[in-house]
Amino acid sequence: MTFPDDLYYTKDHEWLRIDESGEMATIGITDFAQSELGDVVFVDLEGEGTDVTAESVFGTVEAVKTVSELFAPVSGSIISVNDTLESNPELVNTDPYGEGWMIKLQLDDAEELNSLLKAAEYREMVGA
């Protein structure tokens, strides 16, 4: 199970990759999360242009047996949604940090990132 060092993590098992500008985050669920869920068969995401606040629901991910809500790690505006997941939800399992990404968020306040977990902290939390 991998947890890349260059990502931020949340206790709700999401990851964030911050781009060079420091103002945009790509968000998905972690390797641990996809492994716990099993086969992901459906990903339902809020649309582009939606404003989200930290801890609000920005979508749901469904495995064969379960429905899980996705919580925005930080506040911002959704500027891009991974439409590929509509027809290929299994990318969340096969490439959670790459093609399985879910949304790109324009951050409201980069300071919010300070409250997120580093890879080592997340790894410790999930006991992996």
Add this chain to the structure above:
Amino acid sequence: MRARMMPFAGFDMPVQYSGIIDEHMAVRNAAGIFDVSHMGEFRFTGSDAAKTLQGLVTNNVDAMYNGRAMYTVMCLPNGGIIDDLILYRESEDNFLMVVNAANIEKDYAWIEEHLTGDTTLRNESENVALMAIQGPKAIEIVQRLTDLPLADLKFYHFLNAPAGEFFGCEWAIIAATGYTGERGLEVYCPPEKAADIWDAVIEAGRADGLLPAGLGARDTLRLEAGFCLYGNDITDQTNPIEAGLGWITKLDKGDFIGREAIACVKEDGPERKLVAFKMIDRGIPRQGYDILDSDGAQIGIVTSGTQSPILQCGIGLGYVPNDPAFTAAGSAIHISIRSRQLTAEVAKAPLHKS
């Protein structure tokens, strides 16, 4: 074999091994083996065993013969379903009843109160292991492991393996029954022999694509087949007529518990009916979601739902008013999923094309 375990009805049960979809497809295309030893087994013996059973279940026990299996339900006097079960007639005074794990104690207590004449009831659940080997190649794979004539077994028939003839088992029942909508077998045997049989079947079927399968795939397979799950689609609050189980309810066989109430429902027509449906819009129906009409009014409830690995869309079972506008194949209904009204189409079970 690494399985993800989950508590179920007091047992630690394998939910999945390699993954629910992999396991599901293996059963549809080749074969899968399930450990379902948690199921309950009751033995009925004595010269009045058949009479006792005839009074307890809705299907006609007198139509059975040695080596015949029968699907049926037990009902309360008001017609509510206590459990669905399979009966196996080994001889005229010896029957095996297989019930749902979660209902073992409830069923046993109920049956004990309703024994008639010379009938002895024994709960053998602790002394019986059960493995289901299911799929188009299942029988062929198990046949490689035994000289018993499995290929001759007709659907819902079984054979008793003579002592020592099947993996050295003192006894074993090999039945052409199952819960997947595929051809296949269910093997009942002493628990101490189960691991040997499990390993041998996995080995024999490896090249064919046989996989060990868990409760997750068992559920998606039975839903595609349109089979009811006790606790979801049928409960003590549902009767066999509305659940679409009229075909196992023989009102003319003589008296049985619940007959009068069920006859009334049949006479008047049930108020609601269990239907199978598939999603037209993208979305997965789940147990407890509301079923709506085209105006958005609630007309029923989803009792089981999942994503179908074969159809690649959401499928489910649910109760709707007994009106052809909602029950006829092709009727449009709507499912409320996260406060959206998504369109589904009522379909005839089985939902998959085997």
